[in-house]
Amino acid sequence: MNLVRLASPRFLASGLALASGLAVAAPLHANNCIQSYAECLVRAADLQTWWQRSAAGIDCYLDTVACVRRAYA
Amino acid sequence: MGAALLGLSMSAVSLSLLADGSQRPVGEYGGRSVTPTEIRVLDASVPAIVRIDRTTLAASALLLSSADAPVDPYGFAEPGDGTFWVLGGRGRFVYRFSAATGELVETRTLADPGQGIATLWDRVGIVAVRIQPGERLLLRLENGAFVPFSPLLSRPAPEITARLIRNLLRSGSGTSNEIPLWYTAGPARVFLLGRQGRTRSIPVPTFATPPRSSAQDPEPEAVLTYPVRDAFLREDGLWILSNQEGNRTPLESGASRARHAVLLRTGRPNRVVPLDREGRALLDADPRGLVVLFADGVVSRVALP
Numbered sequence: 001m002n003l004v005r006l007a008s009p010r011f012l013a014s015g016l017a018l019a020s021g022l023a024v025a026a027p028l029h030a031n032n033c034i035q036s037y038a039e040c041l042v043r044a045a046d047l048q049t050w051w052q053r054s055a056a057g058i059d060c061y062l063d064t065v066a067c068v069r070r071a072y073a
Numbered sequence: 074m075g076a077a078l079l080g081l082s083m084s085a086v087s088l089s090l091l092a093d094g095s096q097r098p099v100g101e102y103g104g105r106s107v108t109p110t111e112i113r114v115l116d117a118s119v120p121a122i123v124r125i126d127r128t129t130l131a132a133s134a135l136l137l138s139s140a141d142a143p144v145d146p147y148g149f150a151e152p153g154d155g156t157f158w159v160l161g162g163r164g165r166f167v168y169r170f171s172a173a174t175g176e177l178v179e180t181r182t183l184a185d186p187g188q189g190i191a192t193l194w195d196r197v198g199i200v201a202v203r204i205q206p207g208e209r210l211l212l213r214l215e216n217g218a219f220v221p222f223s224p225l226l227s228r229p230a231p232e233i234t235a236r237l238i239r240n241l242l243r244s245g246s247g248t249s250n251e252i253p254l255w256y257t258a259g260p261a262r263v264f265l266l267g268r269q270g271r272t273r274s275i276p277v278p279t280f281a282t283p284p285r286s287s288a289q290d291p292e293p294e295a296v297l298t299y300p301v302r303d304a305f306l307r308e309d310g311l312w313i314l315s316n317q318e319g320n321r322t323p324l325e326s327g328a329s330r331a332r333h334a335v336l337l338r339t340g341r342p343n344r345v346v347p348l349d350r351e352g353r354a355l356l357d358a359d360p361r362g363l364v365v366l367f368a369d370g371v372v373s374r375v376a377l378p
Contacts, residue, residue, distance in 0.1 A: 065241075072238075073257055
Protein backbone atom coordinates (compact mmCIF):
# COMPACT_ATOMS: atom_id res chain seq x y z
CA MET A 1 0.00 0.00 0.00
CA ASN A 2 1.27 3.46 -0.76
CA LEU A 3 -0.27 5.76 1.76
CA VAL A 4 2.21 8.50 1.03
CA ARG A 5 0.98 8.73 -2.52
CA LEU A 6 -2.53 9.22 -1.21
CA ALA A 7 -1.35 12.06 0.93
CA SER A 8 0.38 13.98 -1.84
CA PRO A 9 -0.96 17.45 -2.65
CA ARG A 10 -2.54 15.98 -5.77
CA PHE A 11 -4.28 13.38 -3.66
CA LEU A 12 -5.36 15.97 -1.17
CA ALA A 13 -7.00 18.03 -3.87
CA SER A 14 -8.83 15.07 -5.38
CA GLY A 15 -9.52 13.65 -1.95
CA LEU A 16 -11.13 16.88 -0.89
CA ALA A 17 -13.34 16.85 -3.91
CA LEU A 18 -14.23 13.21 -3.36
CA ALA A 19 -14.86 13.51 0.32
CA SER A 20 -16.85 16.69 -0.01
CA GLY A 21 -18.97 15.13 -2.71
CA LEU A 22 -19.43 11.96 -0.73
CA ALA A 23 -20.64 13.86 2.27
CA VAL A 24 -23.64 14.63 0.13
CA ALA A 25 -23.83 11.43 -1.89
CA ALA A 26 -23.19 8.88 0.83
CA PRO A 27 -26.01 7.62 3.01
CA LEU A 28 -26.68 9.44 6.23
CA HIS A 29 -25.00 6.85 8.41
CA ALA A 30 -21.62 7.31 6.74
CA ASN A 31 -21.67 11.08 6.76
CA ASN A 32 -20.08 11.66 10.13
CA CYS A 33 -16.94 9.69 9.28
CA ILE A 34 -16.75 11.09 5.76
CA GLN A 35 -17.41 14.65 6.83
CA SER A 36 -14.64 14.34 9.39
CA TYR A 37 -12.38 12.97 6.67
CA ALA A 38 -13.09 15.96 4.44
CA GLU A 39 -12.41 18.39 7.26
CA CYS A 40 -9.23 16.55 8.18
CA LEU A 41 -8.00 16.80 4.59
CA VAL A 42 -8.72 20.51 4.55
CA ARG A 43 -6.57 20.95 7.63
CA ALA A 44 -3.85 18.75 6.13
CA ALA A 45 -3.81 20.75 2.92
CA ASP A 46 -3.05 23.89 4.91
CA LEU A 47 0.21 22.52 6.27
CA GLN A 48 3.42 24.03 4.97
CA THR A 49 5.56 21.18 3.68
CA TRP A 50 4.91 18.13 1.54
CA TRP A 51 6.05 15.86 4.36
CA GLN A 52 3.71 17.50 6.83
CA ARG A 53 0.81 17.18 4.41
CA SER A 54 1.72 13.57 3.70
CA ALA A 55 1.83 12.61 7.35
CA ALA A 56 -1.40 14.46 8.05
CA GLY A 57 -3.07 12.81 5.06
CA ILE A 58 -2.17 9.37 6.37
CA ASP A 59 -3.54 10.34 9.76
CA CYS A 60 -6.80 11.42 8.11
CA TYR A 61 -7.18 8.07 6.38
CA LEU A 62 -6.38 5.99 9.45
CA ASP A 63 -8.73 8.10 11.55
CA THR A 64 -11.46 7.41 9.00
CA VAL A 65 -10.73 3.68 9.12
CA ALA A 66 -11.11 3.86 12.90
CA CYS A 67 -14.32 5.87 12.64
CA VAL A 68 -15.96 3.53 10.13
CA ARG A 69 -14.73 0.43 11.93
CA ARG A 70 -16.18 1.61 15.22
CA ALA A 71 -19.45 2.46 13.55
CA TYR A 72 -20.09 -0.82 11.79
CA ALA A 73 -18.06 -3.53 13.49
CA MET B 74 8.22 -15.82 39.57
CA GLY B 75 7.71 -13.79 42.72
CA ALA B 76 8.11 -10.54 40.82
CA ALA B 77 5.62 -11.72 38.22
CA LEU B 78 3.08 -12.58 40.90
CA LEU B 79 3.64 -9.22 42.54
CA GLY B 80 3.09 -7.47 39.24
CA LEU B 81 -0.07 -9.43 38.63
CA SER B 82 -1.43 -8.54 42.03
CA MET B 83 -0.69 -4.87 41.44
CA SER B 84 -2.25 -4.66 38.01
CA ALA B 85 -5.21 -7.01 38.37
CA VAL B 86 -8.54 -5.56 39.40
CA SER B 87 -11.45 -7.72 40.52
CA LEU B 88 -14.82 -6.91 39.03
CA SER B 89 -17.94 -7.52 41.03
CA LEU B 90 -21.16 -9.15 39.96
CA LEU B 91 -24.25 -7.10 39.25
CA ALA B 92 -27.35 -7.72 41.36
CA ASP B 93 -28.80 -10.10 38.81
CA GLY B 94 -25.62 -12.17 38.77
CA SER B 95 -24.44 -10.92 35.43
CA GLN B 96 -21.23 -9.02 34.76
CA ARG B 97 -20.68 -5.58 33.29
CA PRO B 98 -16.94 -5.68 32.96
CA VAL B 99 -16.38 -4.39 29.45
CA GLY B 100 -16.35 -0.77 28.33
CA GLU B 101 -15.12 -0.62 24.74
CA TYR B 102 -15.01 -4.13 23.34
CA GLY B 103 -11.82 -4.79 21.42
CA GLY B 104 -11.72 -8.52 20.75
CA ARG B 105 -11.52 -11.78 22.68
CA SER B 106 -9.83 -15.11 22.98
CA VAL B 107 -10.90 -18.29 24.72
CA THR B 108 -8.60 -20.59 26.71
CA PRO B 109 -9.60 -23.87 28.36
CA THR B 110 -10.51 -22.02 31.55
CA GLU B 111 -11.17 -18.38 30.73
CA ILE B 112 -12.47 -15.87 28.22
CA ARG B 113 -10.14 -12.94 27.63
CA VAL B 114 -11.59 -9.67 26.38
CA LEU B 115 -9.70 -6.54 25.39
CA ASP B 116 -11.34 -3.46 26.87
CA ALA B 117 -9.73 -0.66 24.89
CA SER B 118 -11.27 2.04 27.08
CA VAL B 119 -9.15 1.18 30.12
CA PRO B 120 -7.08 -0.42 28.51
CA ALA B 121 -7.18 -3.88 30.06
CA ILE B 122 -7.52 -7.54 29.34
CA VAL B 123 -10.65 -8.68 31.17
CA ARG B 124 -10.34 -12.30 32.28
CA ILE B 125 -13.66 -14.07 32.69
CA ASP B 126 -13.90 -17.51 34.25
CA ARG B 127 -15.71 -19.77 31.79
CA THR B 128 -17.59 -21.56 34.56
CA THR B 129 -18.55 -18.82 36.98
CA LEU B 130 -18.22 -15.74 34.73
CA ALA B 131 -16.32 -14.06 37.56
CA ALA B 132 -14.07 -11.42 36.05
CA SER B 133 -10.86 -9.61 36.82
CA ALA B 134 -8.93 -7.11 34.76
CA LEU B 135 -5.25 -7.01 33.87
CA LEU B 136 -4.41 -3.38 33.24
CA LEU B 137 -2.26 -2.67 30.20
CA SER B 138 0.13 0.13 30.96
CA SER B 139 2.85 2.38 29.56
CA ALA B 140 1.76 2.56 25.92
CA ASP B 141 2.37 6.04 24.53
CA ALA B 142 -0.61 6.03 22.14
CA PRO B 143 -4.19 4.86 22.65
CA VAL B 144 -4.85 1.15 22.27
CA ASP B 145 -7.07 0.30 19.32
CA PRO B 146 -10.16 -1.92 19.68
CA TYR B 147 -8.92 -3.95 16.74
CA GLY B 148 -8.47 -7.32 18.45
CA PHE B 149 -5.42 -8.84 20.07
CA ALA B 150 -3.12 -11.79 19.62
CA GLU B 151 -1.60 -14.30 22.01
CA PRO B 152 1.03 -16.24 20.08
CA GLY B 153 2.23 -18.09 23.19
CA ASP B 154 5.23 -15.89 23.94
CA GLY B 155 3.87 -14.63 27.24
CA THR B 156 2.60 -11.36 25.78
CA PHE B 157 -0.58 -9.82 24.41
CA TRP B 158 -0.11 -8.16 21.02
CA VAL B 159 -2.39 -5.14 20.63
CA LEU B 160 -2.62 -2.48 17.93
CA GLY B 161 -2.33 1.18 18.86
CA GLY B 162 -2.19 4.63 17.33
CA ARG B 163 -4.92 3.88 14.76
CA GLY B 164 -3.14 0.77 13.58
CA ARG B 165 0.31 2.28 13.23
CA PHE B 166 1.91 0.36 16.07
CA VAL B 167 1.91 -3.07 17.63
CA TYR B 168 2.29 -3.06 21.38
CA ARG B 169 3.37 -6.15 23.26
CA PHE B 170 2.21 -6.26 26.87
CA SER B 171 3.39 -8.80 29.42
CA ALA B 172 0.65 -11.34 30.11
CA ALA B 173 1.91 -11.53 33.70
CA THR B 174 2.07 -7.84 34.60
CA GLY B 175 0.36 -5.90 31.81
CA GLU B 176 3.47 -3.78 31.37
CA LEU B 177 4.52 -2.74 27.90
CA VAL B 178 7.54 -4.74 26.79
CA GLU B 179 7.89 -3.73 23.14
CA THR B 180 6.55 -1.31 20.53
CA ARG B 181 6.82 -2.01 16.81
CA THR B 182 5.93 0.35 14.00
CA LEU B 183 4.00 -1.34 11.20
CA ALA B 184 4.96 -0.79 7.57
CA ASP B 185 1.36 -1.60 6.63
CA PRO B 186 -1.01 -0.10 9.21
CA GLY B 187 -3.41 -2.64 10.64
CA GLN B 188 -7.20 -2.68 10.97
CA GLY B 189 -7.16 -5.92 12.95
CA ILE B 190 -4.89 -8.32 14.81
CA ALA B 191 -5.54 -11.92 15.79
CA THR B 192 -3.86 -15.13 16.79
CA LEU B 193 -3.51 -17.39 13.77
CA TRP B 194 -2.92 -20.52 15.81
CA ASP B 195 0.64 -20.04 17.09
CA ARG B 196 1.43 -16.86 15.15
CA VAL B 197 0.34 -13.27 14.96
CA GLY B 198 -1.90 -12.24 12.07
CA ILE B 199 -2.66 -8.71 10.97
CA VAL B 200 -5.41 -7.45 8.69
CA ALA B 201 -3.80 -4.60 6.79
CA VAL B 202 -5.45 -1.32 5.87
CA ARG B 203 -5.77 -1.37 2.10
CA ILE B 204 -6.64 1.33 -0.39
CA GLN B 205 -5.90 -0.23 -3.74
CA PRO B 206 -7.91 -3.23 -4.95
CA GLY B 207 -6.23 -6.58 -5.37
CA GLU B 208 -3.86 -6.31 -2.41
CA ARG B 209 -3.45 -9.10 0.12
CA LEU B 210 -5.43 -8.29 3.23
CA LEU B 211 -4.16 -10.84 5.71
CA LEU B 212 -0.55 -10.89 6.86
CA ARG B 213 1.21 -13.26 9.23
CA LEU B 214 4.34 -12.80 11.26
CA GLU B 215 7.11 -15.01 9.92
CA ASN B 216 10.74 -14.65 10.91
CA GLY B 217 10.13 -11.20 12.33
CA ALA B 218 8.27 -9.76 9.32
CA PHE B 219 4.61 -9.60 8.36
CA VAL B 220 4.10 -11.38 5.04
CA PRO B 221 0.94 -12.17 3.01
CA PHE B 222 -0.78 -15.29 4.31
CA SER B 223 -4.08 -15.97 2.55
CA PRO B 224 -5.45 -15.27 -0.94
CA LEU B 225 -8.04 -12.84 0.44
CA LEU B 226 -7.69 -9.61 -1.53
CA SER B 227 -8.89 -6.08 -1.09
CA ARG B 228 -12.02 -5.45 -3.14
CA PRO B 229 -12.58 -2.73 -5.71
CA ALA B 230 -14.91 0.23 -5.33
CA PRO B 231 -15.27 3.39 -7.38
CA GLU B 232 -13.81 5.77 -4.82
CA ILE B 233 -11.72 5.85 -1.70
CA THR B 234 -14.26 5.81 1.10
CA ALA B 235 -16.30 3.06 -0.51
CA ARG B 236 -13.08 1.07 -0.83
CA LEU B 237 -12.40 1.67 2.83
CA ILE B 238 -15.83 0.43 3.88
CA ARG B 239 -15.75 -2.57 1.55
CA ASN B 240 -12.37 -3.72 2.86
CA LEU B 241 -13.05 -3.86 6.56
CA LEU B 242 -12.28 -7.49 7.38
CA ARG B 243 -12.87 -9.05 10.77
CA SER B 244 -12.05 -12.34 12.43
CA GLY B 245 -13.77 -14.46 15.04
CA SER B 246 -13.02 -17.39 17.30
CA GLY B 247 -11.72 -20.46 15.52
CA THR B 248 -10.84 -24.08 16.07
CA SER B 249 -7.58 -25.96 15.71
CA ASN B 250 -8.29 -26.17 11.97
CA GLU B 251 -10.18 -23.07 10.87
CA ILE B 252 -10.77 -19.42 11.81
CA PRO B 253 -13.82 -17.47 10.58
CA LEU B 254 -13.27 -14.18 8.72
CA TRP B 255 -15.84 -11.86 7.20
CA TYR B 256 -16.13 -8.53 5.47
CA THR B 257 -18.04 -6.07 7.62
CA ALA B 258 -19.92 -4.77 4.57
CA GLY B 259 -21.29 -6.91 1.79
CA PRO B 260 -22.94 -10.26 1.24
CA ALA B 261 -23.71 -12.52 4.20
CA ARG B 262 -20.75 -14.80 3.83
CA VAL B 263 -18.04 -16.11 6.14
CA PHE B 264 -14.63 -17.30 5.00
CA LEU B 265 -13.14 -20.15 6.97
CA LEU B 266 -9.37 -19.74 6.99
CA GLY B 267 -7.36 -22.96 7.07
CA ARG B 268 -3.96 -23.43 8.63
CA GLN B 269 -2.26 -23.23 5.23
CA GLY B 270 -3.90 -19.91 4.44
CA ARG B 271 -6.60 -21.16 2.10
CA THR B 272 -10.19 -20.11 2.63
CA ARG B 273 -13.55 -21.63 1.92
CA SER B 274 -16.58 -19.43 1.71
CA ILE B 275 -19.90 -20.31 3.24
CA PRO B 276 -23.15 -18.35 3.05
CA VAL B 277 -24.68 -17.45 6.40
CA PRO B 278 -28.16 -16.26 7.32
CA THR B 279 -28.79 -12.55 7.38
CA PHE B 280 -31.42 -10.43 9.01
CA ALA B 281 -30.45 -7.40 6.92
CA THR B 282 -32.36 -6.25 3.89
CA PRO B 283 -30.72 -3.92 1.39
CA PRO B 284 -32.14 -0.43 1.21
CA ARG B 285 -33.97 0.32 -1.98
CA SER B 286 -31.58 1.85 -4.44
CA SER B 287 -32.70 4.90 -6.34
CA ALA B 288 -31.41 7.04 -9.13
CA GLN B 289 -30.61 9.74 -6.58
CA ASP B 290 -28.57 7.35 -4.50
CA PRO B 291 -26.29 5.46 -6.86
CA GLU B 292 -23.27 5.12 -4.57
CA PRO B 293 -22.38 1.49 -3.91
CA GLU B 294 -22.05 1.93 -0.16
CA ALA B 295 -25.67 3.09 -0.13
CA VAL B 296 -26.76 -0.45 -0.94
CA LEU B 297 -24.27 -2.25 1.26
CA THR B 298 -25.52 -4.21 4.20
CA TYR B 299 -23.66 -5.20 7.35
CA PRO B 300 -24.86 -8.74 8.05
CA VAL B 301 -22.35 -10.23 10.53
CA ARG B 302 -21.11 -8.80 13.83
CA ASP B 303 -19.34 -11.82 15.24
CA ALA B 304 -18.59 -15.46 14.52
CA PHE B 305 -17.64 -18.30 16.83
CA LEU B 306 -16.58 -21.56 15.27
CA ARG B 307 -16.79 -24.83 17.17
CA GLU B 308 -16.13 -28.36 15.99
CA ASP B 309 -19.88 -28.98 15.86
CA GLY B 310 -20.96 -25.80 14.11
CA LEU B 311 -20.59 -22.10 13.43
CA TRP B 312 -22.31 -19.48 15.54
CA ILE B 313 -23.07 -16.14 13.93
CA LEU B 314 -24.12 -12.94 15.67
CA SER B 315 -26.18 -10.81 13.34
CA ASN B 316 -25.30 -7.16 12.79
CA GLN B 317 -27.71 -5.06 10.74
CA GLU B 318 -31.32 -6.19 10.97
CA GLY B 319 -33.91 -4.83 8.62
CA ASN B 320 -33.15 -2.15 6.06
CA ARG B 321 -31.58 0.45 8.32
CA THR B 322 -27.82 0.35 8.54
CA PRO B 323 -26.30 0.30 12.02
CA LEU B 324 -26.02 4.05 12.66
CA GLU B 325 -29.35 5.07 11.20
CA SER B 326 -32.04 6.28 13.53
CA GLY B 327 -34.32 3.43 14.49
CA ALA B 328 -31.86 0.76 13.36
CA SER B 329 -32.10 -2.67 14.92
CA ARG B 330 -28.85 -4.48 15.41
CA ALA B 331 -27.46 -7.80 16.64
CA ARG B 332 -30.66 -9.26 18.03
CA HIS B 333 -30.07 -12.82 16.85
CA ALA B 334 -27.48 -15.54 17.15
CA VAL B 335 -27.65 -18.44 14.72
CA LEU B 336 -26.00 -21.84 14.89
CA LEU B 337 -25.17 -23.39 11.52
CA ARG B 338 -24.46 -27.12 11.36
CA THR B 339 -23.86 -29.27 8.34
CA GLY B 340 -26.94 -31.23 7.36
CA ARG B 341 -29.10 -29.85 10.15
CA PRO B 342 -31.49 -26.91 10.28
CA ASN B 343 -30.14 -23.64 11.61
CA ARG B 344 -30.84 -22.89 15.23
CA VAL B 345 -31.87 -19.29 15.86
CA VAL B 346 -31.53 -17.69 19.28
CA PRO B 347 -33.25 -14.32 19.72
CA LEU B 348 -31.49 -11.86 22.03
CA ASP B 349 -33.50 -9.50 24.21
CA ARG B 350 -31.16 -6.57 23.43
CA GLU B 351 -28.28 -5.67 21.17
CA GLY B 352 -25.43 -8.13 21.29
CA ARG B 353 -21.82 -7.09 20.87
CA ALA B 354 -19.88 -10.36 20.75
CA LEU B 355 -20.14 -14.09 21.25
CA LEU B 356 -17.68 -14.84 24.02
CA ASP B 357 -18.23 -18.57 24.44
CA ALA B 358 -20.40 -21.38 23.18
CA ASP B 359 -21.18 -24.90 24.29
CA PRO B 360 -23.98 -27.36 23.59
CA ARG B 361 -26.19 -25.70 26.22
CA GLY B 362 -25.90 -22.14 25.00
CA LEU B 363 -23.84 -19.01 24.64
CA VAL B 364 -22.00 -16.45 26.70
CA VAL B 365 -22.86 -13.11 25.13
CA LEU B 366 -21.33 -9.69 25.61
CA PHE B 367 -24.18 -7.26 25.11
CA ALA B 368 -23.76 -3.76 23.77
CA ASP B 369 -24.45 -2.36 27.24
CA GLY B 370 -21.30 -4.09 28.52
CA VAL B 371 -23.07 -6.89 30.37
CA VAL B 372 -21.77 -10.44 30.02
CA SER B 373 -24.34 -13.16 30.58
CA ARG B 374 -25.33 -16.63 29.55
CA VAL B 375 -28.03 -17.21 26.99
CA ALA B 376 -29.53 -20.69 27.08
CA LEU B 377 -30.63 -22.43 23.92
CA PRO B 378 -34.42 -22.36 23.67
